[in-house]
Amino acid sequence: MSGYTVAIVGGTGTLGFPVSNEFLTSFRSSFPTVRVLVRDTASEKAQELAAKGAELHQLDEANLSQALDKAFAGVDAIVNTLPSKASETVKHGLIDAVAKSTAKVYFLSEFGIDHRLSDSDGYENDEWVAKKELAAETRQKVKDKKVVAVYTGPFLQIAFSGVMGFDIENNTFTTYGSPSRRVSFTSLPDIGKAVAQLAILAIDPATSAKVPDELRIASNTLSIENIRDVVARVKSIEKGKIVTEDLAAKKEELKKAPNAPGAILAIIRVLIGEDKLDFSDNANELINPGESLWKWKTVEEQLRGL
Template identity: 35%
Template sequence: MSSSSINVVVAGGTGHLGKLISKTLLSPVYRPGQINRVVVLSRDDSSSVAQELKALGAEIHTGPVQADTLKGIDVVINAWGFMVPGDIKNALVRAAVDAGVKVYFPSEFGVDPRTLDVEAKIFASKVEQTDYAREVGKGALKVVEIYNGGFLGQIAQYAPAVGIDIPNKTVTSVGQGSATARVTFTSERDIAYSTVRFAILAAQDPSSVADKVCISGTNASWSHLAELLSKEVGTKFEVKELDDAPLRKKIEEGDFIAALRYAYGKGHVDLTTGQTSNELVNPGQELWKWETVEEYVKKTNGLSPA
């Protein structure tokens, strides 16, 4: 083990994104040279994912999280989703501070809710959790927010909900001029790779990583997506734009998908307009190649099951 290798905890490390982060930490690329211990917080240590991670070398922890649980840990990555109560996330932060953890990644990812021009209650808990971590950490705990735009791997999963109608060959965006608005998407694999790189860099030198970082795996407007789908399936997709007023109401009522569609159409998820940290975590794409929307459309056979 290298003297510079670090110990990492992944809360929700068996979940959708968490398991990819856990596997990356446990991969020969980083372990044992740069990563020493990997502790996964999970509700069920008997699950197939937990057992798989354990076989790869992870320590699975299912009990309450206290300072003793995080003793000797350098980085805590929170990959818990919306369903985990705020008091549990707050307890994780307090334990991290008491244990002397160096770096904490709150469960942000996705869209930065502070950029929206409409109140999105569904994102309010994310903001509160991050603010709480900084308040309790008092500067001793480095808090790093990661934003990656949309999840590339969920376009097919949520295609109808976000306005992609495969049977009727239409792509519908929200807002005037929204069809040409660029949207940043990052694959879950690339988010995991980037999170691990941020963790290593921030643990070694907190000043090397900003408090808020953005990564941009690929970019596409709904018009471009329609072109890609048309080419892949051999049938032209029509592009439509909807009035955003109905979605604003749904957003205020806490509709997550409505908030995403609004953010996409309004250009709030175009991370190319600001400085990204792509080169910091993956200089010159020497460590991996970012997955593109073109590759994703082909892989999913035009967003359809194989």
């Protein structure tokens, strides 16, 4: 069977599962072989992916090198969707395995806030520092293949669960700084589709050079005021209350405890207030020109349950 082989590391996680699903469904004709590395091959999600045709591989930390070499044998693309809490052994073992693999493209485990722009002046979170260091190490060691970081902004399916100051139930929207600042959201399935299409472009020698090492995508970009208006329209209610808190004061507060529980969410909201999560400058047209391959999911569609 013609086509490419992809290996997805952490394929049953919050991001990994929808990414795996898109390779197995929307992009199956291009990727007839989809290998999914998981800790528990018997889990419900792993078995659901297997039923769709995924090859399951156990991410065995005790025999990590052998497990990765087997899963990566003959692959064309590797996608790392492991969470930041993955062990240092696995994170660094992956770099070595990717370096000696046949893959033409490797996607770093980024997929979120573009922390390159988070010049946080004394309150940068350790998680983002570690991501930058890991990316630098990967690019230093992986020389003969394309290494790509995709930044997506907040995940659309999570952003409206109450973690970002959007209290949908009480119709109240809290922001640090101006509510006219725009923020980009990306749907989890859209991330899967985008990565699959980027992999196709990166594997093909005729288009590989078009894929940058770092890029941003966005399903939908709205201001806090726009979001308030969308909620009112979806729920057929009056426009909700916007509560504006002091941005400078929040930054000073974060400097005292940048790694406290929940601090990273506060930092993300500060970045919105600083106009650093507007991904209007993105790679959407490279990946999905004129939405000819699929329609990016909007905030309104998410809130309507579509």
